[in-house]
Amino acid sequence: MSTPPPDDALRPPGDALRPPGDALRPPGDALRPPGDALRPPGDALRPPGDAPLGAAYGGLAELPHGVATRRGAGSPGDALRPPEDAPLGAAYGGLAELPHNFATGRLEELVKWSRARSCWPAAFGLACCAIEMMATGGSHYDIARYGMEVFRASPRQADLMIVAGRVSQKMAPVLRQIYDQMMAPKWVISMGVCASSGGMFNNYAIVQGVDQVVPVDVYAPGCPPGPETLLHAILTLHGLIRSGELTRRREASPARGAGIVVDQRDGQTATRMVVSRKRGRFGRL
Amino acid sequence: MTAVDAPAPQGLSRLGVAVSEDPGGGTVLHPERERLPEVVEALREAGYTQCIDLCGVDYLGADDRGRLPDAVAPQRFEVAVTLISHSGRERVRLRVQVPAADPSVPTLFDTFPGTENLEREVFDMFGIRFDGHPDMTRILMPEDWEGHPLRKDYAVGVVPVRFKAAGDQR
Amino acid sequence: MSAGALRTAGRVHARSGGAVLRLSEAESLTAAPSAPERMIINMGPQHPSTHGVLRLLLELDGETVTRCKPIIGYLHTGMEKTGETLTYLQGPTNVTRMDYSSPLFCELAFSMATETLLGLELPPRATWIRMLMCELNRISSHLLFQATNGMDLGAVSMMLYGWREREEVLRLLEKITGLRMNHNYIRPGGVAADLPDGWRDDTLRLLEGVGDRLDEYDALLTGQPIWRERLQGVGVVSAAECLALGVTGPILRSTGYSWDLRRHMPYLAYDRLDFDVVCGSYGDCFDRYAIRLNEIRESIRLVRQILDQMPAGDYRVGDRKVTPPPRGRIDESMEALIHHFKIFTEGFKVPAGEVYAAVESPRGELGCYMVSDGGPKPFRMHIRAPSFVNLQALPYMLEGRMVADAVAIISSVDPIMGEVDR
Secondary structure: OOOOOOHHHHOOHHHHOOOHHHHHOOHHHHHOOOOHHHOOHHHHOOOOOOOOOOOOOOOHHHOOOOEEEOOOOOOHHHHOOOOOOOOOOHHHOOHHHOOOEEEOOOHHHHHHHHHHHOOOEEOOEOOHHHHHHHHHHOOOOOHHHHOOOOOEOOHHHOOEEEEEOOOEOOOHHHHHHHHHHOOOOOEEEEEHHHHHHOOOOOOOOEOOOHHHOOOOOEEEOOOOOOHHHHHHHHHHHHHHHHHOHHHHHHHHOOOOOOOEEOOOOOOOOOOOEEEOOOOOOOEEO | OOOOOOOOOHHHHHHOOEEEEOOOOOEEEEOOHHHHHHHHHHHHHOOOOEEEEEEEEEOOOOOOOOOOOOOOOOOOEEEEEEEEEOOOOEEEEEEEEEOOOOOEEEOOOOOOOOHHHHHHHHHHHHOOEEEOOOOOOOOOOOOOOOOOOOOOOOOOOOOOOOEEEOOOOO | OOOHHHHHHHHHHHHOOOOEOOOOHHHHHHOOOOOOOEEEEEEOOOOOOOOOOOEEEEEEEOOEEEEEEEEOOOOOOOHHHHHOOOOOOOHHHHHOOOOOOOHHHHHHHHHHHHHHHHOOOOOHHHHHHHHHHHHHHHHHHHHHHHHHHHHHOOOHHHHHHHHHHHHHHHHHHHHHHOOOOOOOOEEOOEEOOOOOOOHHHHHHHHHHHHHHHHHHHHHHHHOOHHHHHHHOOOOOOOHHHHHHHOOOOHHHHHOOOOOOHHHHOOOOOHHHOOOOOOOOOOOOHHHHHHHHHHHHHHHHHHHHHHHHHOOOOOOEOOOOOOOOOOHHHHHHOHHHHHHHHHHHHOOOOOOOEEEEEEEEEOOEEEEEEEEEOOOOOOOEEEEEOHHHHHHHHHHHHHOOOEHHHHHHHHHHHOOOHHHHHO
């Protein structure tokens, strides 16, 4: 981490119980715990259960612990206790009328939710697969549905590197440098057989699998994988982030990614075989 | 490949370059390597206004060298230059024999600056130097790369791959 | 083009360095610029507007580019080496991945070179199917250019429109070849499969849709003041420079020099079709944009003629030494089984010799230089990639322009890095 962590992440738990006015801040703002991949979960992320937090942002239905709203003014402390008479999920009707509204949930869940829902990819197109990656961003497949249409030019602003295409010996150091410049937590999708295993180019010029250079979380098969397969890989990745599985696997073996292999979904015959070399540990979701 | 009806241009017959025909009916000239720039310059004056292609071939271990005129002594390396005449609607190819002991050829840069990248590629892939080239460095491989990949004694670099079915190992 | 003095001047310019920055990658880290007020900056290889992994070393005077060096090789795949280990039937699988926005042209050049060595005469339907597929592919490739060109210049809506139409073309290509990209459809001896049922209606529907949309592009971009301001007079090259640098395709035609292999050195059956060679007059980015836009229209015109004239018959040669037997024959005939086995294990042998075959790809002359020593695999397979040669014009286009123009100029060269680096 080259930038100091923002103060918010290091606040004592009591600080998180903010007055209702603060509740309209986007959750990603206060809750971004930088560098948490490198520390045990219990450290940066407070123990779950005792950390309710007001949040009136979109997608409340995704939060695991329901939504509580309260009409009328009240003290900040009051606002954080779900009243008995408030129906769960009431936030969907007439938010504008409410003086304040919020959701309760575990901070950890909220972090995972916001990470999964603002997963910005780095524009890292290399070869043929990059064309399909751009097609995924085009109007027909519309990656904007998942909040991912912002292909960031700067690795500093990106959470996800989609290695789209063959990685040459000359490109491998550049690729690693860009991966290192990305802010943690960061994920990698290896798109296509060339990036995953060298593919048909088993020769002097091509790195036989980008997992020799960076840890890979999801392998998408195909040459090139169609946009459907890439979307499948992305949704798989989102699911892994949401469930915390990805963080768990990455912590278990920092040098490796999660190593999930997804099926091909674009009409081509999917093969049941995957390459296994010295790493030898691939899983199927 | 368009067949060339006329014999080699007038200027060339004076130069005395061996001529042959390729399987597609195209004209192939076989100049000695010292005279390559001179022949190319003469061809440019004769209307071959563009150098379309320049590539190397390593004939090490070739079973059959194809059609070489008797006057041409085969060498390990060869540089093939393709020129195109837009007015004559035809291409001509020059095959220059390059010995393995001294892999160098005079550059064509002064006649056709467009050969700059192509000659650098041949240098990178075959180790054939082009004397007089302004920037004789590697172009495709990293600068500190050892060896010249398209030589026949340079292995393809296949990494053995073990295939196995994916299991629920994690 | 009789200006011999101009040509000589251009060559002296190139020799002295001129627009080209001749620095090695290692030197560029430490080298002092040629004048104290200048600086050398690096652009790429991971850069949003370099169309892949192109890296540029730019020497700047303020914001003005004085010299430039394109550094390539970041996508070098060793395809020419791998091509020597694959049989002639496997070869198109390899070369199709070079130019991934117009893969069928690489397959075509490879197949034509192989067929010339074999001395094969194609059945007419195979020829016409090849022309149909190549023109469809040219449409999709130029649509890709329109999309990325718009995106590079900030017209993001153009990017969405370009992808939308390209998706339609890809759907038809997928229906015919089975794949959206990297088709491996044109093979030595013909094509992989006959056209599927309903291809004619699908193609007609596609042409109508794309034709209408092109008028929308015109309305959106061509007359738009910002668009013209960004492109007109930017990145100018002369015909003399293009000829000296070996530049072909839309860049050469943008200078007003009419040269299109389909017209001037016809291959397949292009001499039986009626079309115009689109030329510019200023050699700037706007001309290159307009040429590609209008080449889509010409391709639509060509496809309509191909639809009318598509002959019946076989889609590949009948030579059983080259063409795999039909699946049904393998069960009945021992000979067919042997042919099938030989073709797919050992491959067919090709007479010794060397040949150069060229086609007009969306980026210029795409040639395949093939050397055979009589074996079942090419002894040497070299692809003359138009983008690789065209990139040499980049320093001359950039010289004296602003950095902001660099994006427009790179985009107008339309390099496909897979083809540049191979």
